Amino acid sequence: AQKITQTQPGMFVQEKEAVTLDCTYDTSDPSYGLFWYKQPSSGEMIFLIYQGSYDQQNATEGRYSLNFQKARKSANLVISASQLGDSAMYFCAMRESVPSGSARQLTFGSGTQLTVLP
Amino acid sequence: DSGVTQTPKHLITATGQRVTLRCSPRSGDLSVYWYQQSLDQGLQFLIHYYNGEERAKGNILERFSAQQFPDLHSELNLSSLELGDSALYFCASSASRNNEQFFGPGTRLTVL
Numbered sequence: 001a002q003k004i005t006q007t008q009p010g011m012f013v014q015e016k017e018a019v020t021l022d023c024t025y026d027t028s029d030p031s032y033g034l035f036w037y038k039q040p041s042s043g044e045m046i047f048l049i050y051q052g053s054y055d056q057q058n059a060t061e062g063r064y065s066l067n068f069q070k071a072r073k074s075a076n077l078v079i080s081a082s083q084l085g086d087s088a089m090y091f092c093a094m095r096e097s098v099p100s101g102s103a104r105q106l107t108f109g110s111g112t113q114l115t116v117l118p
Numbered sequence: 119d120s121g122v123t124q125t126p127k128h129l130i131t132a133t134g135q136r137v138t139l140r141c142s143p144r145s146g147d148l149s150v151y152w153y154q155q156s157l158d159q160g161l162q163f164l165i166h167y168y169n170g171e172e173r174a175k176g177n178i179l180e181r182f183s184a185q186q187f188p189d190l191h192s193e194l195n196l197s198s199l200e201l202g203d204s205a206l207y208f209c210a211s212s213a214s215r216n217n218e219q220f221f222g223p224g225t226r227l228t229v230l
Contacts, residue, residue: 035218043206044120045221091161105151105176106210106219108161 003027004094004109011114013082020067021077021112023092029053031097034075035106036066040088048090051075082116089113121145122211122222130228136197139225143190143211149173150192151212151219152184156205167192199229 005024013019025034036048051059051066059066067076079086090113093106121144131137143150152164154177163176167186178184181199186192196203206226210219 037221043226044223045208045210047120047218047220050218093161105163105166105174106153107163110160 003107004092006092006109006112008112009110011112012117013079013114014117015084016081018078018080019082019114021079021090021092021114023075023077023109025073025075025092025094027073027094027096029096033095034066034068035093035095036064036075036077037091037093037108038086038088039091039111045091049077079114084116084118087114087116120220120222122209122220124207124209124222124225126225127223128226128228130230131199132230133199133201135199135229136195137199137227139194139196139207139209139227141192141194141209141211141222143192143209144213144220147211147213147220148190149212149214149219150186150190151210152178152192152194153208153210153221154205155208155224156202159205161208164194196227201229203227204229 032053034051038046049061049064051068063080065078089111091111092109095104123142125140148169150167155161164178165184166174170186181197184194206224208224210221212219
C-alpha cells in the first residue's frame, strides 16, 4: 500500500480564496511526523509546515494550516487567501520513527499541482 | 534560501560517464539526506549520512555511492550513467533526526 496518497493531481483556486490539498497516510508506527513542501516551477523544495503525531493541536504557519485527523489518517493542507505566488506543486511527506540510531528519511506523495487563478 | 547549497545546478553528460554531485548542509546540521526526483518514480530517498556515518539506504542503485566528509559536506557519486538516471537530485539537511529537513536547490542531471 502507498504510504502517502495525494489523490488530487491538479487543483485550481481563485485568488484570495482558500484551498484544501488532500493527503492520507498509512503507518502502523505510533510516532511519526507529517510535512508539507512546496515546489515552484524553479524546482526548489520549500518546507511549509510540520505536524507531529502526538501534537494535540493542528499546526499553523501563517496562511498555511494542517488539518490533522489522526483517526482518519489524513493531514490536509489548507492555504488561506491564495496568492498567485502559491501556484506550485505541493508534496505531503511522512517521517516514521525507527529504532534509535537509524535514519528518518521522508516518504513523499505524488504531489498536487496547484494553480491560482487571477 | 534554505541554507543548503548544491553544486552544480545543472549537469549534462553522456551515458556511461561518472559524475559527482556536491552538497553543503546548513551550518551546524549533522544529517544529510539525498533524494532523487524523476518523472516516473517521483521523489525517492537514496541515502542518509549522520556526522560522517552512513545511517540508511533507500532505493539507491549499486552504481551510486555517497560519502560525508569531516566538514560535513557530502558528495553523491553516480557512475556508469544511464538515460534513466536523468533526474533532479536533492540534498537535504537537518539538525537531528527529529527535525524538519531543509532542501537544497537541487542538481538537474541530464544523461544524453
